Amino acid sequence: MAGNSDPLSPRAKLAVTAGKAVAAASRAAGRGSGSVIGGRVALKLDPDLLGRLAQNLDVVLVSATNGKTTTTRLIAEALRAAGPVVSNALGANMPAGITSALAGGSDAKFGVIEVDEKYLAGVARDTDPKCIALLNLSRDQLDRAAETRMLAENWREGLAGSKAVVVANCDDPLVVWAASSSPNVVWVAAGQMWKDDAWSCPSCGGVMQRPGDDWFCGECGFRRPTPTWALSGDHVLDPHGSAWPIHLQLPGRANKANAASSAAVAAVFGVPPQVALERMYQVQAVAGRYDVVQFQNRDLRLLLAKNPAGWLETFSLIDPPPAPVILSVNARGADGTDTSWLWDVDYTRLTGHPIFVIGDRKLDLAVRLEVANQHFQVCDNLDQAVQMCPPGRIEVIANYTAFQDLRRRVGN
Template sequence: MTDNKLPLRAKVATSVSKTAAALSRAAGRGDGSVIGGWIGLKIDPDLLAHLAAGRAIALISGTNGKTTTTRLTAAAMGVLGDVATNSLGANMPTGHTSALAKAGHTTYAVLEVDEHYLRQVVEATNPKVIALLNLSRDQLDRAKEVAMMAALWRDALRGVDTHIVANADDPMVTWAARDAASVTWVASGQRWHDDSWVCPECGAHIERDGDDWWCVAGDLRRPAPTWSVADGAVIDPAGVAHPVSLQLPGRVNVANAATALAVATQFGVRVTDALPRLSSVASIAGRYATVERDGRTIRLLLAKNPAGWLEAFDMAEDAPTLLSINARDPDGLDTSWLYDVDFSPLRGRRVLITGDRAMDLAVRLEVNAIPFEHVTSFDRALNAVPPGRLEVISNYTAFQDIRAELDRVN
C-alpha cells in the first residue's frame, strides 16, 4: 500500500516509527528496527497489516538459517525490483513493521519470521509464499518443545491460501506442511536427527534409510522433492542443475540457496537471472565474516543450538578454534543443550574456550575427551594462537561481544 492510501492513523504511526528508528541509529543504540516498530504498533495496532497490504510477500521461518535464507531470497527477488526486508534479523512483528515502514512503497517484501510468531504474521500480511526451513530444539528454558512447535505451524497453515515451500527432509516440517493446499518440497537436508525420531502424528518410530525416512506405523513419509542439491549445484523441478557460486560456506548454504530460488520462482523469477545475485551475498549481520587482525585471519560462525553447532563444525577449517558461550537472555539461560552437541569433530584441533559460561563448556568438552585451553577474553585468545587462521564459533551474545571487540579495534 502506498503512503497516500494509508489511513491517517497508519500514516502518523509510520512517520513516528521511521523517526524513532532513525534516532536510535543516530544515538548508536542499534539499527532501530525494534523500537521503531514497537512505537508504530502502539499508535496503530494494525500498522503491520496496513503496511503489508498491496505487497507480494514471502515469509521465511525455521529454527536455523532464517536470516541467511531471507537475505538470499531478497537478493533473488531483487530481479523484479526493490524488495522490503528485515535483513538484520529483527524477526518479530515489531521488526516487520519497522522494515516495511522504512522501505516505503515496494511491490515485494521478504520477511524473516520467528517460528513462534508465524501465525500472527501470516494473519497480518497475507503472504504469497511461506518457506519452512527446519525445526529443532532451541533455548530450552523458554522455547516450545519441537513437536508442539510443529503443531502450531500446522494450525497456522490450515485453510490459508498461500503457497508453501518446505523442507522434505525434516519430518516435523513435512507433517506441519503436508495438508497445505499448495506445497513445493525442497531436499534441504537434515544433519540433526535427534528431534525427529518420533512421528508427530502417531508417536511411532521414524525409520531412516539414506535420505529417505518414514513412520513405521502411519502414512507420514518423506515426500518426493522437486528441488534438491547435489555437488554444489541446485537441481530445479525440470532436473536442470544450476551450479551455485556463493561467498557463504557449507552445504547448508547451498540448501538455503535452493529454498531461496524455490521461493523466488513462485514470484516469476527465472533461476538463471537470480543466480548472479545470490553470489553477491556475503556476511550476514557479521555471520561468516572474515577479519584480518595482527596477522591472523579470523572467521566468525554463529551457532545457537545443537543443530547449528553441527553445521558450524562442518564449515570450520582444521585450524585453531575458539568456542565462546554465554547464557544471557537472548541466548536462553539454560546451557544444558551443550550435552546434545557432539564435539568430537574438534578432536585433533587446538581448541580454546571463553565466554560467561566457559566452565559449562569446559565440563562438556571433558566429557567428550576434547583437550582445550581456557582464555578469559577474545584478545587473549588472539595472543595465544600463532599468525594464521582462527575459527571462532559462538552463540548469540558471545558472537556480538566478539564482533564489538573487532569493530572497536578496527
C-alpha cells in the same frame, strides 16, 4: 508503501512517523538500530499497522530454527531481479522489528521477511503472504521455545488453509508435518544433517524409520513426500529435471541448501533458477556471519552457531586441524538461559584442533569439552585467546549474543 491506490490512513502515517523518530533517537543514543523499539511504538499507535504496510506487497515469510537470516538475504537478492525489495535484513524477526522494516520500504514490490518460529502463524495472518518458506525445526532456546513438536503443531494449525505457496523442506519430518495442512506445497529436498529432533513420528508418536535419505513412520504411514526441487551436490535440480550450478561466496552445505530453497521461492514469483542463483553470488556475509576480519595481526573467521543443529553444520565448515578454534558461549535472554543443549553437541569433531574457550558460560562449555576428552584452554577474553593461538587463520564460533560481543570487539 501502500502506494497511491490505497494510501495509509492518517493514524497509520502517524504511527510510522513516530516509530521512525523513536528509532532515530535510539540510534543517536548508541542503543543499536532502534528497529525493535521503533516498531513497538508504531504498533502501539496502530495495532493493525503491520497488515496495512504489507497490503500492496508480494510478501515472502521465511521461518526455521537455523538459516533464516541467510535464506532471507538470498531470496531478497534473487527477487531484486523482478523489482524493489524491502526486507528485515538485520534479523529483527518479531512483529515490532518486521513492522519497522516494512515502514522503510515505500517503493517496494516485494517484502522478504524473516520470522521467528513462535510468531510465524500470527505474522502470516497479518501479512497475507504469497509464499512461506519452511526450512527446518530443531531444539533451540530451551527456556523460551516450546519443544519442537509443539512448534510444528503451531505452524500446522496456523497455516491450515493458507492461500500462500508453502516451500518446505521434505527431509525434515517436523517441517513436513507442519506444511501438510496447506493446500499448496512445493517440496524441496534440502537435506537434514541433524536428526535428533525427529526420531519419533510427529503424527502418531511412532518410531521413525530412516533408510538412506528416505524416512517414514512404520506405525501410521506418514512419510517423506516426493520433492519437485532438490539440492544435488553443487547443483539445484528444478521441477523440469534441469540442473543449475550453485555459485556462492557463503561456505558449506547448509548454505547450498538455503540456496536451493531460495531458488524454489524465486520461481514462485517468476524468477528463473539461473537468474536467481547468479544473483545469490552477490551475498558475501550476512550480518557479520562468515566474515574474515583482521584482529591483532591475525585473520579471524566469525561463525555463528546457536543450537546443536547449527554447531553440527558449523563444524563441517572449519579448516582442518591444526587450525585453532575459539569457542564463545553466553546464556543471556536472546540466547536462552538454559545451557543444557551443550550436551547435545558432538565436540569430539574438534579433536586435533587447539581449542580456546571464552564467553559468559565458558565454564559450562569447559565441563562439556572435558567430558568429550578435548584439549582446551579457558581464557578471560578474545584478546587473550587470540594471543594464545598458534599462527594462521583462527576459526571463531559463537552463539548469538557472544557473536554480537565479538563483532563489537573486532570492530565489525
